[in-house]
Amino acid sequence: MLSTLTLNDQLALALGLAGLLFLLINLLLLKRNPPKHIPEPAKEAVENLLHVSSEQGKRLVVGLGQNLTNASFDLSGASGLSLQRALLKRSLFNDHPLQSFSGDGVLACLSRMAVHGAYRGALASELFDGSLSQLSGTSHMAYTASLANYIPDTSNAGLLLAGQMSPVILLALDQADRHSLPAISAIASLSGQAAGFFGSSVNLMGEDVFNAEGKLAQRKASLASLSAQDWLRITISIGLLLGAILKMGGVLP
Amino acid sequence: MTEDHSELNLCPNCGKENLPMATRCVYCGSEMESLFTISGQAQMPDEEAEDSLPDIIEEIRNDPALQIPAEEHPSPESQPADQADEPTLPGDQLPDWLAKVRERAQEEEDAIGGLASGTMAMDAARSEEGSAGVEGEFNAWINRIREKNQQESSVRARQLPGESEEPDQVPEWLQRIRALQPHPEEETTHELKTRSNYADELPREWTDEALDELRRQDLAEDHAQETQPLPAAGAFAEGEKLPAEAQAKEPSERTQEEPEPGEDEFHNIPDDEDEYLEEVPKKDLTQFTEGEEETISEEAVAEELEIEGPEALAEEPELQGKEILAEPGQEIQQQKTLQSEEPVAEESALEPEKSEKFEQGEPESTLPQDESELPSEGKEAQPEESDQPRDSTAVPPDLLLLRDQQDRASLLASLIEQEGRVTAGKQPARKPSGRxxxxxxxxxxxxxxxxxxxxGPAAIPPETPKSIPAIALSDQIQAMAENDQVLIVLDYQAATSRELEALTAPLLEQLHTRGAELAILTTQPSGLFLAQTLLAQAGLPEDTQVDYLPGSYLSLISQAVNPAISTTGSNPVKDLRSFKLVLLVSDSSDNIRGWLEQIAPWIGTLNFAAVTTQMEAPVLSPYFDSGQLIGYAAGIADGNIGVQSTFSYRxxxxxxxxxxxxxxxxxxxxxxxxxxxxxxxxxx
Amino acid sequence: MKRPLPLIVGVLSGLVVLAAMFFVPQGGSILATVLNWMIIVAGVALLVAIASLVLTHLRFIANGKKGFLLSLVLVISFLATLVFGLLRGVDDPVFLKWVGAVIRPIETALLGLVALVMMSAALKIFRERGWSALTVSFGVSAIIFLILGLGFLQNLNFPALNGVITFVEGLPMIGARGLLIGIGIGLLMMAFRVLFGMEGSGND
The missing domain is CATH 1.10.287 (Helix Hairpins)
Known part of the structure; x- marks a missing residue:
């Protein structure tokens, strides 16, 4: 029961409820006021990659990571799916459609569903090809090796890494660099973000990783959650300051 | 526009037009005599020269060698008709002086002389300036009119005669189209915006559909009886061209008939509303050059033809839909393009038929009656703003646009909007790193x-201090008593096996020495063969059981949440609560976090420790600080027991x-x- | 359009699992059942994905697509491992030894490559990213921690110095926690979107 929860869990629950409340409020606000376009690094970076892909008639390679249910169950492993969907809608009829690689069985199936759904939604189911969303190695090393092997293809326009990945993904980023392929990394793990920074890529950090899709697709739900995210961040900052003051004042143990 | 510029002389000083017989410029007062001095021509007596001067000028003007090349006058209609009537003299009938002039013109590059070249330069400069400024203003003006026209149509779509006042008698097709306005407030905004563009607030009577129908009627009549003086504008686009004579004469005739055609020609509303068109600038037309005037007047003819007799047209609005049925998807897309990129009108101004199609109001007004005949893609291309239902209860189900379709439409709109836009932070072309x-x-x-x-081998110096978490882990292991159950979870890949085995093997050895009961579990298939090496390094018996747990975390969570499952299922680990320590050997801090955040809360009494790579260690630090981890070892120094043979510290x-x-x-x-x-x- | 039934099932499942987490004694069995279903679904999904992968590469081979030799290697390796595993069992020491003998050196070599790539990246990171607060702080902290990693300072055994080293080693966690909070917030919002069907199931 609730009483058995630790202080950490209670705090987490409170934050979760606050987040939900903020999300609902922002949804209502957005319903009344149309969303405005705010240029953001995350969106700009992804859009640029998409433009490169469209203009050059080349393929965009998306790495969705290798951990959704493989080891620990981590929803951040699915953060690339929404981005993939948003990109797909914009590049369905490109010369080379978006190609995605997943290192997890569930992720691969979800990714394939997203690809199929996008084509079906555009009434172009006949263009759907199963190879557009492939399973690659199910361990992080095998996944990276598989992805890096695909990068040198001359018909690739760019590399987008979105999801849970280990720092070994640096190999794929290096491969992209060697083949003059622009890369964006939106990796949901800390060590992966560090690797993304060290590699030659536009690196998204922190919550930016989850923002790219919202900024790109401009869906109300995504935009509302972005605003709610900001509110929650402010709340947490105030909470941390208060906690520090109370701790210094001896109120908190 | 009514003046014939070809009969005027230009002042060499100020460049303004003067009558041919003027000897002084009426604008600046400078002498015009120099105009009559022809280089290379001997001076004639004054009287004789005066008599022949107009002829000379005329000859010079008609001389092909002194004419501006034809490309500079793109519109053939702009050639004056009187010029065509004048027969050119054959070579043998030329006067001597003219023959000389021509001879010299052929011999010398600049033989046209200062007079003609000065005049031509002035003309060129004027036409350039004029064409740049005037064309810009003209285009802006045309765009304004077309935009207005487009906005008008959206207003008129709901104001067809006899319909707006009596909603009950609204035809079914219109009701269905109106039902496509899901957000009345947005529509209202649009209407207000539209109206604010007009100087008046009067309702517009004629829709573009009606105008389109009129064109078709005109065209049909034209086909049937050739008595119509001018064919419909649409005929130009459909390949039916006016006879050459008509093309040449029509504009000039019209310009003669209408002294100020600028105001009258460029609109598509009935004449009785002319007075309300205050925003049409007069001066725009006065600045037009000859060629442009011709073009404009031709367009004006087309425009005027489009609006002729609109009353007769509105009778069959349904026919519009039938015509549109031919290419609904395309049309909607074109409209979207037009909405997002207004300047397209510049091009469409030259193609009345096409532009007319573009401008047929809001997308809903172009929807066919039978919506089922529309391809879904076309439906999806509806802009979000225009497909919000005004009254959801009145929306026929087959005309409802799905949210996804609206999303796609807005996506398409944004894509079109971004077309050609250079986004900030565009990545420069990358150079490959040097091999x-x-x-x-x-x-x-x-x-x-x-x-x-x-x-040679170089072990870590024994005095190298360990990290605080590693010391805490070591202390916990030292505190283990005999028969204490310890769960070892192997959760790493072959790549990191060397580092982790070097850290874990001494710990396992210590535990084994102290008599602790070890249960080894792997959540990765690769853990099965990796465990063999680890067991060998730790000196554990080869037959030590290593269990693979399918479902890894999910299985463990369900087991932690409901202990009854572990006793009944085929789980190798029967009860997590029976262990005194869980040692997580993992190369992923995320996996360790998963244990600590998702499994540990359900088993309060369990102690967790970890062995991880140096790369992942910093992430575990907060968990050690908060007590969720009783200790962890990471890196070379933490595994130091001073005797590693497989590792070179150097x-x-x-x-x-x-x-x-x-x-x-x-x-x-x-x-x-x-x-x-x-x-x-x-x-x- | 999202089909309502899958959406309802998805939302309800999520809510039930969340509720069961807070009412453990009552909801424990439900939670365990749902998690078991999930394990089965995840396992089947992996099988489906593997089958799809093999079929895709078989198609590549049949069509002679560029790089089909690699597809051939993949299919042969897959079939060999499958047959061997089925015949001898996954616990068979010989089978495990063979698999380990292939995987271990390959993965270790790749990790060695990562070290090489990091060295190369260290050389050019400032040229590519220029001077900024982030790159400068990264460079300075990397140098400090590399020096600490050498172990010379620790071996001096000055208590005051050890205190400083301990303090410095804790500094990265300040930034890391900030990033983790950011990731957590983003994840929370994403979870809400998924939970309430705002994210889309993928096949929408």
Missing amino acids: AGRLAVALLLLFGLIVSILI AYRVGLLLMLVMLLLGMISKAEADAIRREEERSE
Whole structure:
């Protein structure tokens, strides 16, 4: 029961409820006021990659990571799916459609569903090809090796890494660099973000990783959650300051 | 526009037009005599010269050698009709002086002389200036009119005669179209915006559909009886061209008939509303050059034809839909293009038929009656703003646009909007990194490591201090009593096995020595063969059971949440609560977090410790601080027991040193490059 | 359009699992059942994905697509491992030894490559990213921690110095926690979007 929860869990629950409340409020606000376009690094970076892909008639390679249910169950492993969907809608009829690689069985199936759904939604189911969303190695090393092997293809326009990945993904980023392929990394793990920074890529950090899709697709739900995210961040900052003051004042143990 | 510029003389001083017989410029007062002095021509007596001057000028004007090339006058209609009537003299009938002029013109590049070249230069300069300024203003003006026209149509779509006042008698097709307005408030905004563009607030009566129908009717009549003086504008686009004579004469006739055609020609509303068109600038038309005037007047004819007799047209609005049925998807898309990129009107001004199609109001007004005949893609292309239902209860189900379709439409709109837009932060073209540099780095690293290994084994000095979490872990292991159950979870890959085995093996050995009961579990298939090496290094019996747990975390969570499952299922670990310590050997801090955040809360009494790579260790620090981890070991120093034979501490240090050197080199090279650049900038 | 039934099932499942987490004694069995279903679904999904992968590469081979030799290697390796595993069993020491003998050196070599790539990246990171607060702080902290990693300072055994080293080693966690909070917030919002069907199931 609730009483058995630790202080950490209670705090987490409170934050979760606050987040939900903020999300609902922002949804209502957005319903009344149309969303405005705010240029953001995350969106700009992804859009640029998409433009490169469209203009050059080349393929965009998306790495969705290798951990959704493989080891620990981590929803951040699915953060690339929404981005993939948003990109797909914009590049369905490109010369080379978006190609995605997943290192997890569930992720691969979800990714394939997203690809199929996008084509079906555009009434172009006949263009759907199963190879557009492939399973690659199910361990992080095998996944990276598989992805890096695909990068040198001359018909690739760019590399987008979105999801849970280990720092070994640096190999794929290096491969992209060697083949003059622009890369964006939106990796949901800390060590992966560090690797993304060290590699030659536009690196998204922190919550930016989850923002790219919202900024790109401009869906109300995504935009509302972005605003709610900001509110929650402010709340947490105030909470941390208060906690520090109370701790210094001896109120908190 | 009514003046014939070809009969005027230009002042060499101010460039303004003067009558042919003027000897002084009426604008600046300067002498015009020089105009009549022809270079290379002997001076004639005044009287004789006066008599022949107009003829000379006329000859010069008609002389092909002195004419501006034909390309500079793109519109053939602009050639004056009287010029065509004048027969050119055959060579043998030419006067002597003209023959000489022509001869010299052929011989010398600049033989046209200062007079003609000055005049031509003035003309060219004027036409350039005029065409730049006037054309810009003209285009803007045309765009305004077309935009207005487009906005008008959206208003008129709901104001067809006899319909707006009696909603009950609204035809079914219109009801269905109106039902496509899901957000009445947005629509209202649009209407207000539309109206604010007009000087008046009067309702517009004629829709573009009606105009389109009129054109078709005109065309049909034209086909049937050739008595109509002018064919419909649409006929131009459909390949039916006016006879050459008509093309040449019509504009001039019209310009003669209408002294100020600028105001009258460029609109598509009935004449009785002319007075309300205050925003049409008069001066625009007065600045037009000859060719442009012709073009404009031709367009004006087309425009005027489009609006002729609109009353007759509105009778069959349903026919519009039928015509549109031919290419609904395309049309909607074109409209979207037009909405997002207004300047397209510039091009469409030259194609009345096409532009008319573009401008047929809001998309809903172009929807066919039978919506089922529309391809879904076309439906999806509906802009979000226009497909919000005004009254959801009245929306026929087959006309409802799905949210997804609206999303796609708005996506399409945004894509079109972004077309050709250079976004900020666009990545520059990347240069591939040099292979030679990479090879040099690789060779340096390999050389350093190989040499350091070849020198001989180098164990970590025993006095090297361990980290605080590693000391805490060591203390916990020392505190283990005999028969204490310890769960060892192997959750790493082959790549990191060397590092982790070097850390874990001594710990397992200690636990085994203290008599603890070890249960080894792997959540990765690869853990089955990796465990063999680990067991060998730790000196554990080869037949030690290593269990693979399918479903890994999910299975463990369900087991932690409901202990009854573990006793009944085929789980190798019967009860997590029976263990005193869980040692997580993982190369992923995320996996360790998963244990601590998703499993540990359900088993309060369980202690967790971890062995991980140095790369992942910092992430575990907060969990150690909060007590969720009783200790962890990471890195070379933490696994130091002073006797590792498989590990060269020297090679490790050499690797770190090389990395340090590379980082410093990178910083220095960047600083140097900056300094060079600054120096260059300074020298420039 | 999202089909309502899958959406409802998805939302309800999520809510039930969340509720069961807070009412453990009552909801424990439900939670365990749902998690078991999920394990089965995840396992089947992996099988489906593997089958799809093999079929895709078989198609590549049949069509002679560029790089089909690699597809051939993949299919042969897959079939060999499958047959061997089925015949001898996954616990068979010989089978495990063979698999380990292939995987271990390959993965270790790749990790060695990562070290090489990091060295090369260290050389050019400042040239590519220029001077900024992030790159400068990264460079300085990397140098400090590399020096600490060498272990010379620790071996001096000055208590005051050890205190400083301990303090410095804790500094990265300040930034890391900030990033983790950011990731957590983003994840929370994403979870809400998924939970309430705002994210889309993928096949929408």
